[in-house]
Amino acid sequence: MELMQFQRLYKSPIMRELLESIKKLSFDSTVFFIYGEKGTEKDYILKLILANIHEPDIIKIPEDMSKKSLIKHENIVYLIKNPENIDTSFVFNPEKSFKCAIFLSDCDYVQLYKNGLITFELYENLLNSRKFYIPPxxxxxxxxxxxxxxxxxxxxxxxxxxxxxxxxxxxxxxxxxxxxxxxxxxxxxxxxxxxxxxxxxxxxxxxxxxxDDQLSIKNFLELKIGNLLKDFANIENSNLYETVIQEVEKALFILAINETGGNQVKAAKILGINRNTLNKKLKHYNLI
The missing domain is CATH 1.10.8.60 (Helicase, Ruva Protein; domain 3)
Incomplete structure (x- = not known):
């Protein structure tokens, strides 16, 4: 439902044209390059492309480099975010078979090459990619x-x-x-x-x-919990302590996972907890 709503929301001609072109995509060892300024909707456009692939096996590069030689599946999708200083030569090996490779970047690969951030080999290979530009x-x-x-x-x-x-x-x-x-x-x-x-x-x-943008966590919690206390004042055995702890914890995990694009290792580092602990908590709250 989320993706259907997302596809209908755009009013600008350039984004409508982009979405129309996505509907006409074909996949056969295709390379996509999605770029736009920091904070543009690259991850949402990525989701739209992936929605056209039946049960994709997504391999994030470089995080999942060890998996790329193990998976034998016709629906392999290589996902490369910010391709600077990443070896992606295997993507362009004619002997390798995959559904598609998707590059996401804040800059056009032409600019990346001019700034010395990608190799000439990668620049040449990306010349034949399907480019999608998301304006600010x-x-x-x-x-x-x-x-x-x-x-x-x-x-x-x-x-x-x-x-x-x-x-x-x-x-x-x-x-x-x-x-x-x-x-x-x-x-x-x-x-x-x-x-x-x-x-x-x-x-x-x-x-x-x-x-105030500098509102402290302490003041924020006092504000919200103070409101909860008013709401729960006349309810016996409301178990407010457990309710607050679980809701705050759950919201924190959701925000961390969303911020890192689902990467549990990065989310655990941000939260300052063990990755296994985070995984158990996510399962406990039915977030994975």
């Missing part, structure tokens, strides 16, 4: 509000929060904002507002002015 939000403002509404739904489902909506002044403020980190920054801003505001309709103050 400042160049397609007609996509900002639909994206914001999509993210609000995603956030509410992910964090199990009531669905929020944007007031007229919030929409105007969002359209005027520069969004230097594009959709990523927009989503982070909305997530913060959803968590901190108690009302259903978000205002521009909720997004940009009411809460």
């Amino acid at each position: 939000l400042r160049e397609r403002k007609q996509d900002i509000i639909p994206l914001a509404n999509f993210f609000l739904q995603e956030i509410s489902e992910c964090l199990n929060l009531p669905k929020k909506e944007l007031s007229k002044d919030a929409q105007e403020a969002i359209l005027e904002h520069s969004w230097t980190e594009n959709a990523y920054q927009l989503k982070q801003c909305l997530a913060k507002a959803c968590i901190l505001s108690r009302h259903q309709r978000l205002t521009s103050k909720d997004l940009f002015g009411q809460y």
Whole structure:
């Protein structure tokens, strides 16, 4: 359902054209190169491409390099994020068979080569790739509000929060904002507002002015738990302690996993816990 909604939300001609071209894709040892500024919707476009492949075996490079020679499957997909200083020569070996290889980068491979960040061999090989460019939000403002509404739904489902909506002044403020980190920054801003505001309709103050960016974790928890105490005051045996601990822990794991694109090793490092501990917790909360 999420992908279907995502495909319908774009209003800008350039993104509509990109989505139409994805619908016409064919896969047979195809190489894709998806690029755009930091924070643009590269991961969502990646999901759309993967949705066209039946049960893909995704091998992330370099994380899963040890697996690439072991998997024998017609639906192998190599995923290479930020190809700088990564050996990807095996992708272009004519004797190797795979469904597709997908490169994701903040820059065009032409610029990467000019800046000495990839080899000439990789540059030459990428000349024959299918390129998808995602422009920054400042160049397609007609996509900002639909994206914001999509993210609000995603956030509410992910964090199990009531669905929020944007007031007229919030929409105007969002359209005027520069969004230097594009959709990523927009989503982070909305997530913060959803968590901190108690009302259903978000205002521009909720997004940009009411809460100090330096709000400490202690103050944040006091604010939210204080509200919970009011709600639970007249309920006996509410088990508030366990409820708060589990909900905070679950939300923290969801955010860490989303931030690292599902990479449990990186998420565990961010959280400062053992990877096996994280895996057990994710299973406990039915997150994997």
